[in-house]
Amino acid sequence: MSYTLEGRTGTWEIVVGLEVHAQVISHSKLFSGASASYGGEPNTHVSLVDAGFPGMLPVLNQECVAQAIRTGLGLRARINLESRFDRKNYFYADLPTGYQISQFTHPIVGEGTVEIELADGTVRHIGITRLHMEQDAGKSMHDQDPARSFIDLNRAGVALMEIVSEPDIRSPEEAGAYLRKLRQILRYLGTCDGNMEEGSMRADVNVSVRKAGEPFRTRCEIKNVNSIRYVMHAIEVEATRQIEVWEEGGEVDQETRLFDPARNETRSLRSKEDAHDYRYFPDPDLLPLVVEQAWVDELERGLPELPDDKRDRFVRQYGIPRYDASVLVAEQAIADYYEEVAKGRDARLAANWVTGDLFGALNRTGRTITDSPISAQALGGMLDLVSDKTINGKIAKEVFEDMLETGDSAAAIVERKGLKQVTDTGAIDAAVADVLARNADKVEEYRGGKDRLFGFFVGQVMKAMAGKANPAMVNEALKKVL
Amino acid sequence: MSLTELTIADAAAGLRARKFSAAELVGAHNAAIAALNPRLNAYITTTSDAALQAAAVADEALGKGEAKPLTGIPLGIKDLFCTKGVRTTAASNILKNFVPPYESTVTANLLRDGAVFVGKTNLDEFAMGSANITSAFGPVENPWKRRGDDAALVPGGSSGGSAAAVAAGLAMGATGTDTGGSIRQPAAYCGIVGLKPTYGRCSRFGTIAYASSLDQAGPMARTVRDCAILLQSMAGFDARDSTSVNCDVPDYSVAIGRSLKGLKVGIPAEYRAEGLSAEIEAAWQQGINWLKDAGCEIVDVSLPHTKYGLATYYIVAPAECSSNLARYDGLRFGERVPGDTLDAMYEATRRAGFGPEVRRRIMMGTYVLSAGYYDAYYLKAQKVRSLIRRDFTESFQQVDVLLTPTAPTPAFAQGEQSDDPVQMYLNDIFTVPASMAGMPAMSVPVGLGTTGLPLGLQLIGRPFDEETLLAAGSALEAAAGFTHRPALRAEVVK
Numbered sequence: 021m022s023y024t025l026e027g028r029t030g031t032w033e034i035v036v037g038l039e040v041h042a043q044v045i046s047h048s049k050l051f052s053g054a055s056a057s058y059g060g061e062p063n064t065h066v067s068l069v070d071a072g073f074p075g076m077l078p079v080l081n082q083e084c085v086a087q088a089i090r091t092g093l094g095l096r097a098r099i100n101l102e103s104r105f106d107r108k109n110y111f112y113a114d115l116p117t118g119y120q121i122s123q124f125t126h127p128i129v130g131e132g133t134v135e136i137e138l139a140d141g142t143v144r145h146i147g148i149t150r151l152h153m154e155q156d157a158g159k160s161m162h163d164q165d166p167a168r169s170f171i172d173l174n175r176a177g178v179a180l181m182e183i184v185s186e187p188d189i190r191s192p193e194e195a196g197a198y199l200r201k202l203r204q205i206l207r208y209l210g211t212c213d214g215n216m217e218e219g220s221m222r223a224d225v226n227v228s229v230r231k232a233g234e235p236f237r238t239r240c241e242i243k244n245v246n247s248i249r250y251v252m253h254a255i256e257v258e259a260t261r262q263i264e265v266w267e268e269g270g271e272v273d274q275e276t277r278l279f280d281p282a283r284n285e286t287r288s289l290r291s292k293e294d295a296h297d298y299r300y301f302p303d304p305d306l307l308p309l310v311v312e313q314a315w316v317d318e319l320e321r322g323l324p325e326l327p328d329d330k331r332d333r334f335v336r337q338y339g340i341p342r343y344d345a346s347v348l349v350a351e352q353a354i355a356d357y358y359e360e361v362a363k364g365r366d367a368r369l370a371a372n373w374v375t376g377d378l379f380g381a382l383n384r385t386g387r388t389i390t391d392s393p394i395s396a397q398a399l400g401g402m403l404d405l406v407s408d409k410t411i412n413g414k415i416a417k418e419v420f421e422d423m424l425e426t427g428d429s430a431a432a433i434v435e436r437k438g439l440k441q442v443t444d445t446g447a448i449d450a451a452v453a454d455v456l457a458r459n460a461d462k463v464e465e466y467r468g469g470k471d472r473l474f475g476f477f478v479g480q481v482m483k484a485m486a487g488k489a490n491p492a493m494v495n496e497a498l499k500k501v502l
Numbered sequence: 503m504s505l506t507e508l509t510i511a512d513a514a515a516g517l518r519a520r521k522f523s524a525a526e527l528v529g530a531h532n533a534a535i536a537a538l539n540p541r542l543n544a545y546i547t548t549t550s551d552a553a554l555q556a557a558a559v560a561d562e563a564l565g566k567g568e569a570k571p572l573t574g575i576p577l578g579i580k581d582l583f584c585t586k587g588v589r590t591t592a593a594s595n596i597l598k599n600f601v602p603p604y605e606s607t608v609t610a611n612l613l614r615d616g617a618v619f620v621g622k623t624n625l626d627e628f629a630m631g632s633a634n635i636t637s638a639f640g641p642v643e644n645p646w647k648r649r650g651d652d653a654a655l656v657p658g659g660s661s662g663g664s665a666a667a668v669a670a671g672l673a674m675g676a677t678g679t680d681t682g683g684s685i686r687q688p689a690a691y692c693g694i695v696g697l698k699p700t701y702g703r704c705s706r707f708g709t710i711a712y713a714s715s716l717d718q719a720g721p722m723a724r725t726v727r728d729c730a731i732l733l734q735s736m737a738g739f740d741a742r743d744s745t746s747v748n749c750d751v752p753d754y755s756v757a758i759g760r761s762l763k764g765l766k767v768g769i770p771a772e773y774r775a776e777g778l779s780a781e782i783e784a785a786w787q788q789g790i791n792w793l794k795d796a797g798c799e800i801v802d803v804s805l806p807h808t809k810y811g812l813a814t815y816y817i818v819a820p821a822e823c824s825s826n827l828a829r830y831d832g833l834r835f836g837e838r839v840p841g842d843t844l845d846a847m848y849e850a851t852r853r854a855g856f857g858p859e860v861r862r863r864i865m866m867g868t869y870v871l872s873a874g875y876y877d878a879y880y881l882k883a884q885k886v887r888s889l890i891r892r893d894f895t896e897s898f899q900q901v902d903v904l905l906t907p908t909a910p911t912p913a914f915a916q917g918e919q920s921d922d923p924v925q926m927y928l929n930d931i932f933t934v935p936a937s938m939a940g941m942p943a944m945s946v947p948v949g950l951g952t953t954g955l956p957l958g959l960q961l962i963g964r965p966f967d968e969e970t971l972l973a974a975g976s977a978l979e980a981a982a983g984f985t986h987r988p989a990l991r992a993e994v995v996k
Contacts, residue, residue, distance in 0.1 A: 068604060072829040074597065075584045075606060075708040077743050107825050109871070113844055118828020169844075171833070299871035301880060304715035304822055306744050 097132025596855025606708025634662025683933025690958025
């Protein structure tokens, strides 16, 4: 089902490409030894290089290069063994040198692809045009003083990866799925924490609209959108605006716009005529970046299993449905948790418990998998009791809730509450006999053909035995007598 | 002999032999500066007191027999090298009160080897100029005089203050930087030796950038040997400069006086350019003869792209400068002129901070990098630059070193050429190609011209073969027996 928007003149489809700025996880900045960590008092993570002092020179941080290559490999993209740094020149108060060092003409990573999966199960491949490294700028603060602006250079010079997609995205949902998938890959790789609230991942959204079969029309760029939800909203709002412009006989101008989530609209920031002339040229302070294939290979060997591969393996290895596998690989920590629970146990049962009761519990308690109140080991211990028939599924739910509350092990709870499943055929037979005796009329109806009453009898027996009876044995006993 | 007339080599020997103390040596230079600098304006900032303190430390080391190669030697430092705690201006109003909290690698290397800094020498603003007339701190006067003419002559540029100071005995040696000839041309105008090493030989860390792909620090001194001594300390790989080259620094003193038997010396036809004065052409021929006498084989070579050198230089260097100087915005350091908006502040600050030549080059550089012009100018210039480099590479398959004039004329008077920037740029016509190619080159004084002004010849060598320059340079020096001294010098003006 393709996404379209209805206008007065017919049906429009949308064309979206995303430029994602992902802050590289590294100890120090792209070209200086200053700390790249988030937070800190203003202007405390600033070297003389970052502040653009006279005679200061950039020296490339090798770890940032490794992170960019890892990311490129994770995006199944071409690694360019030779790349180059250019200067992007513009004046701004939070850009100390008056230029940003970026990779304009020769990025370190070339074409790649990201596989996304939509709610209806459709799988699409979104092309990656390129990934390049660049420096972040500092932060201008205009709200600290009525008359003055303050500058914080802590972020100035921190390494960013700009990941540019092809204009392959055709709906807000796809844009959301793409960003989530990208974030997932970056987090798996440990190359970006993907925290959009902290600004460590931001997106510029290129949007245009067209009638089916047309070539691309003029696009607008919506700058610096800082949540996935906003990206999805911004696309819809901007596409709707463009359709109106076209349908009123106007022209969409190529321009840079801002998304205002409060008013749910985009506003023009600057037109093409006002666009900066960045006067790109190769940075003469830096030599071309040449990396050895052997090093790329080494980095590749060190990569973790990526989400798509892990999902496919889970389907294969654990025999769980693709959807469940996708849910379980959403985060590395969840996948690890699941694998620990599933190890040597009924993997499907483990998947059901993790995606069902555990996720529900985490949701309710506002916890995440990494601070789950029930460890993978503890959950596994409980599943062991189910598998060896010490408890049945129903009791397991009760034990689980108790574990959540008390943190006790399943075995201890079963012991404390006396929840051990009854497999004593004598006791079961007695309970069956009692239930049937008390419901003689129902027994008649059952025998008269009302088969579905069987479930009623099972329920009554279980109830009589406080839920602790082995359900299979109850079934068997009932069948025998009935 | 006066202490201000000694060579570095002799002074170092004298200090070790305790013939005089570092305090005396430095004191003599401080006195010379006090006497002559008001006239020559070779120094923007003098550091007499700090120099005397450093001299005391040097004397202590000398007393303990712990002298290092430059212990107690008074040097002038071009005011483009950041010196920790000492004002560093780049001869610009925008940095007129800038005191760096760090030391450039080159000056740190000199300090490591015991050198004493007597002051920061004047230069063209941000090293942009060929006559040291663009300095915000006023022009430098060349200590030389034309015969029978008291006109103030330019010392050349941009390292004009360093050249004048060394020539006049206000320093035993000095640091310079050379982007398109800024060491060699003033050395020629002031009758001293100036060596621009191979690009990458000396670290650029802490040196205020003009054009990063061309800037290279080098020594200026009164003899070839003294240049070798200074270069020994200045050169070396520096991890803080990504363009510095990690290759061994040889013992340069070994090259001095080395036999030139069989050395092939190339004479590039293209340097017989229009505007080359007869006296310089005669000096060039004399140089050729001397090298022939020393056993060299003279080979005619061609560097066909020489004629594009200047034009190419005046695209590449301004392009880089327009970007390098963007950081002087009044925000974090340097002078600030307030404005109602950020842009107004930038404009006011930079208008007040930069002189006309710097503004001109920023404008040119901004233009050639602009969308729509980039391909026609910058990109094309880079292509021509690689052709210029290829010219040199190919000629160095035939010869070991090239001999050319350093500049088309001797020093001219202040005001003589300053109206027409293009005329001014022509002073660098012979020095720019080696800069564009990154080759090492040196100017050696070989005699006096018809008006009694020093003339220099340029040697250009293979990358990282400064030794051949020093060897051939010392041969020229010996043959020329250049012992002339300028009219204005410490020894005579007291």
